[in-house]
Amino acid sequence: MSDVLILGPQFRFPNLRDALTRAGLSGPIATITAGWQEREGELAALEEHLGEPVRDLRLYERAEAVFNQDAELHETHQRRQADLRRLQELYRVRLSHQKAAARELLAMDDDSEPMRSARRAALSAIRRLDAEHLKAIRRIHLRWDSQLGVRTRPVLARQLAELEHLVEKARVVCLAGGHVAVLLNRLRLFGLERLLRARPVVAWSAGAMAVSERIVLFHDHPPQGAGNAELFEAGLGLVRGTVFLPHAASRLALGDRDRVSLLARRLSPAACVTLDDGSLLHWHRSRLVACANSSQLKRTGGTTALVMPR
Amino acid sequence: MSRTPKETTLPAIDVPAEIDALQHVSRSPIVDPGGVTFVYRGAADAVNLRLWIHGLPATQPFERVGETDLWVLRVELPENSRIEYKFAVLRDGCEEWILDPMNPLRAEDPFGANSVAQGHGYARPDWTVSDGQARAGAIDEFTVHSAALGDERHIGVYVPARFRRSRHYPLLIVHDGFDYVRYADLRVVLDNLIHRLEIPPLIAAFTQSPDRLEEYSGHEGHARFVAVEIPDLLQHSFPLRASPAARGLIGASFGAVASLHAAWRYPGAFGRLALQSGSFAFADIGHHRRSPTFDPVARFVNEFRRRPGRPAERMYLSCGIYESLIYENRSLVPLLRHHGIEVRYEEVRDGHNWENWRDRLQSALTWLFPGPLWMIYE
Numbered sequence: 044m045s046d047v048l049i050l051g052p053q054f055r056f057p058n059l060r061d062a063l064t065r066a067g068l069s070g071p072i073a074t075i076t077a078g079w080q081e082r083e084g085e086l087a088a089l090e091e092h093l094g095e096p097v098r099d100l101r102l103y104e105r106a107e108a109v110f111n112q113d114a115e116l117h118e119t120h121q122r123r124q125a126d127l128r129r130l131q132e133l134y135r136v137r138l139s140h141q142k143a144a145a146r147e148l149l150a151m152d153d154d155s156e157p158m159r160s161a162r163r164a165a166l167s168a169i170r171r172l173d174a175e176h177l178k179a180i181r182r183i184h185l186r187w188d189s190q191l192g193v194r195t196r197p198v199l200a201r202q203l204a205e206l207e208h209l210v211e212k213a214r215v216v217c218l219a220g221g222h223v224a225v226l227l228n229r230l231r232l233f234g235l236e237r238l239l240r241a242r243p244v245v246a247w248s249a250g251a252m253a254v255s256e257r258i259v260l261f262h263d264h265p266p267q268g269a270g271n272a273e274l275f276e277a278g279l280g281l282v283r284g285t286v287f288l289p290h291a292a293s294r295l296a297l298g299d300r301d302r303v304s305l306l307a308r309r310l311s312p313a314a315c316v317t318l319d320d321g322s323l324l325h326w327h328r329s330r331l332v333a334c335a336n337s338s339q340l341k342r343t344g345g346t347t348a349l350v351m352p353r
Numbered sequence: 354m355s356r357t358p359k360e361t362t363l364p365a366i367d368v369p370a371e372i373d374a375l376q377h378v379s380r381s382p383i384v385d386p387g388g389v390t391f392v393y394r395g396a397a398d399a400v401n402l403r404l405w406i407h408g409l410p411a412t413q414p415f416e417r418v419g420e421t422d423l424w425v426l427r428v429e430l431p432e433n434s435r436i437e438y439k440f441a442v443l444r445d446g447c448e449e450w451i452l453d454p455m456n457p458l459r460a461e462d463p464f465g466a467n468s469v470a471q472g473h474g475y476a477r478p479d480w481t482v483s484d485g486q487a488r489a490g491a492i493d494e495f496t497v498h499s500a501a502l503g504d505e506r507h508i509g510v511y512v513p514a515r516f517r518r519s520r521h522y523p524l525l526i527v528h529d530g531f532d533y534v535r536y537a538d539l540r541v542v543l544d545n546l547i548h549r550l551e552i553p554p555l556i557a558a559f560t561q562s563p564d565r566l567e568e569y570s571g572h573e574g575h576a577r578f579v580a581v582e583i584p585d586l587l588q589h590s591f592p593l594r595a596s597p598a599a600r601g602l603i604g605a606s607f608g609a610v611a612s613l614h615a616a617w618r619y620p621g622a623f624g625r626l627a628l629q630s631g632s633f634a635f636a637d638i639g640h641h642r643r644s645p646t647f648d649p650v651a652r653f654v655n656e657f658r659r660r661p662g663r664p665a666e667r668m669y670l671s672c673g674i675y676e677s678l679i680y681e682n683r684s685l686v687p688l689l690r691h692h693g694i695e696v697r698y699e700e701v702r703d704g705h706n707w708e709n710w711r712d713r714l715q716s717a718l719t720w721l722f723p724g725p726l727w728m729i730y731e
Contacts, residue, residue: 054731055486078729081517220731248730260727266551266719273727289730 045240047254047281050247051322051336052220052290057092059245062323063215065333068243070095073213077102077229078221078249089219097217100209102229105202109232113198116191120232123187130183134176135273141169142271142305149301169309173274177257180276184231191232203233210238220248220289223260227253227276236279244281248289251318254281259310261288263296272306282326286310291317291338300344307340315340316349324349375418375425381455386432386473391415392455393424397442400424403450404438405704407677412441434472434702435709436675460708462536469708480545480715481538487548488514492540492559497586501577502568508583509559511540512591513547516554521592523555523599523722526579528569528608530559536707542714550726552718556591558583562611566646569604569611571653573618579611580619597624598666601721605629605710610650616664617657625721627669629710633681654681661688667695669717671710673703 048062063069074097076083083103090096110117145165151158189195210216216239218226226249230236244254252258261272288295295317296302307315316324317338325333331351338346375383375392382389393400393415400415415424430436437460439450452459453468460469471477490513499506509530513522533539539557546552560579562568568575579602587593594600600623604612609631616623634647635654641647668689672682679700686698697720703709 052731081520082515220729222725222729224728252730262726265726266715267723 046243047326048243048245049251049254049282049287049318049322049324049326050245051318051320052248053092054088056320058321058323059089059217059247060093062245062325063093065323066243066325068215068245070097070215071213072097072215072217073210074099074217074219075102075226075230075235075250076219076221077106078219078223078226078253079103080222080225089217098209098213100206102233102235103225105206106229106232109196109198109202113196116196116198119187119190123183123191124228126183126187127180130176130179131273131275134172134179135271137172138169138271138273139269141165141172142269145169145305146301149305166305166308173309176274177277192234199233206233206235207238210235210242213242215243215245218244218246218250218253220250223249223252223258224275226250227258227278230279236281239279239281246281248318251282251287251289252278254279255285255287256280256283257286257310257313259286259288261306262294263299263302272309283329284313286313286315287318288315288340289318292319297346303340303346304342304344307342307344311342317346375423376421379455380457381453382470384471384473388427388429389470389472390425390427391438391440391453391470393440393442393453394422394455395424395442396422397424397444399443400426401441401443402426402428402438403441404436406436406675407679407704408675430470430472431702432472432474434470434675435475435704435712436470436472437467437704437706437708438470439467460536460706462707463532467706472702478712478715480549480551481542481711483541484545484548487544489544490514490516490540490547492534497582499574499578499582501574501582503574506578507561509534510587510591511543511557511559513554513556514544518592520554521594521599523553523601524584524587524591524593525555525557525601525603525718525721526583527557527559528579528602528604528611529561529565530557531561532707533603533605533710534559537711537714539711539714542711542718546715546718546724550724550729551715552722552724555722556587556593558587565607565611569607569614570647570649571610571614572649575611576615576618579615580622584622597621599624599722601625601627603627603629603717603721604631605707606705607632607650609633610653613657613664614653617662620662620664623664624666625668626665627717627721628682629670629713629717630672630676630678630705631670631682631685632678633685635681635684658688661692663692663694665694667721669697669699669720671699671701671713671717673705673709674700675702675704678705 048066050062053059076099084099084101086097148162148165246254255278258275258278259272260275263270321336323335334349337349339349341347378392381392391402402413415426417424442449456468458469459466490511492509492511494509496505496507527533547554602612602623609628612626612628616626633654634641634643634651641651672679686696689696
């Protein structure tokens with residue numbers, strides 16, 4: 044496993060160039076901006092920040108071309124996405140009840156043993172639901188992979204060959220943020236996990252989520268709904284044991300100890316790590332070697348600044 | 354818009370004991386957790402508070418403080434309330450309605466301006482204020498010919514920032530759209546909510562009727578203009594999503610009646626409706642209690658209540674509890690739900706005015722068109 048750098052959002056106070064310098068990484072740089080959808084490849088701001096041109100892999104555009112060329116693949120892909128959406132809806136229904144029960148128990152002013160036991164059981168139920176959900180997602184992927192795989196589709200194989208060539212010419216691959224589902228979907232479609240494991244990768248926001256093991260969608264105060272963080276997918280797993288929470292400062296009620304505690308305990312043993320402006324985490328050969336401006340959610344509620352282990 | 358409050362008798366309200374302190378105040382009203390104290394300084398024979406709050410007298414007299422030129426009136430006002438008012442100053446037999454000279458807060462509407470009292474706990478939502486981070490959309494204006502109305506009409510089209518022809522957008526048609534922009538900061542709100550990912554980038558069409566009481570009260574030509582002609586016209590110029598779930602109508606007061614009527618007359622044209630303080634006059638038996646202006650509205654609403662059908666899949670309704678229309682709006686909600694419509698209904702401590710409608714836009718628009726908030730991490 045090569046170097047992996049995880050950063051916070053880049054659009055207001057970018058620290059990408061500084062992060063590359065600190066990690067001793069330099070171009071040529073390939074970018075994946077599929078999460079920007081129709082704006083994919085609009086790289087002027089990024090190139091200005093880096094002070095050098097970059098080459099975008101155009102995964103969003105390639106996927107559209109592939110779907111246009113292979114109608115059967117497109118239809119199969121759409122059916123799989125419909126299955127995944129339905130699964131997520133059903134999971135959400137069950138999750139809302141489990142979360143409501145856990146929150147109600149946590150809010151009660153009672154520290155008796157029966158209450159502690161009830162709280163543990165409520166948390167376990169959520170963790171079981173999350174695990175079941177992830178398994179069900181994997182089953183759907185397995186069911187469709189034989190029909191959607193690169194090996195069975197010449198049109199995908201051709202695109203992958205081009206992508207391999209482009210990635211080989213790059214010394215660093217950057218995964219930008221954006222729409223996490225679209226980004227992950229395109230990474231999977233073209234089977235880029237193997238290529239990314241062989242190169243230094245810098246990923247921020249949705250890009251960071253996509254290279255983690257588990258992707259959790261979250262917002263504690265949305266304009267509609269209860270704001271239940273939900274497990275969405277398994278990521279590429281380039282970084283293990285960590286759930287990334289981009290824009291945590293604005294999206295999470297970090298001052299609400301019960302909410303923070305519930306999320307941290309629900310996702311343990313993974314560390315829930317915030318990514319905001321200026322955040323930087325650097326893994327070298329799977330070992331965390333640098334971190335800045337990032338916090339970890341505590342199981343007891345609240346956050347603690349992430350520091351390097353001694 | 355009806356502004357005829359019901360007359361009732363108020364319980365006596367004490368003027369605060371700290372009269373001396375009032376001599377030095379420079380801002381009115383003085384807000385406390387239980388209410389507000391209005392202060393007027395000037396020569397007068399009498400001073401009255403004029404306000405449009407259903408359930409309170411339209412006129413409430415100030416009390417003169419001793420032999421001074423200071424006049425005060427305390428009004429009970431629940432938490433988070435917002436009310437609009439004027440002072441009626443009687444001097445030498447002449448009454449003049451004026452804005453509160455010591456209150457910089459004003460709300461404008463097509464009839465002029467009122468002073469605004471914000472009760473304890475009220476805060477203007479931050480998403481209604483221009484955000485430097487939010488990219489601004491553009492508003493283009495067109496004159497179009499409407500065959501249904503036999504007339505030329507001026508419409509505005511809001512195009513979101515970072516518009517792409519390769520993308521397909523939801524369409525929101527806004528009755529009194531230019532008023533929404535001017536008095537309810539709709540353009541700022543759209544920019545902000547899109548920036549916050551709370552609604553998707555969308556195209557909004559602003560209409561403005563030259564005779565809204567006529568055209569908004571069950572008018573066939575206007576319904577066709579809104580439900581058929583505008584979407585057809587825009588479909589040629591903008592990449593619009595075609596499904597009813599991506600078509601919305603919004604309106605306030607009579608504009609809400611026009612919205613419901615157009616969606617009812619053209620089922621399937623709109624999947625999303627936002628009806629703010631709708632003037633939904635009706636009568637279960639006999640004649641409605643409002644002015645003759647409401648006769649065509651009541652004919653439509655009575656007919657709608659008999660056979661509502663399913664004018665939209667999802668609706669947002671709101672009404673201020675200080676409005677006389679609260680009964681009509683409340684009455685509509687169970688009927689809509691009974692017919693399988695997903696309804697979000699909100700009551701707020703506010704009156705029949707544009708700032709009330711402004712403050713509800715986040716709830717309304719995110720209910721109609723939820724944005725990609727959960728999916729996008731930039």
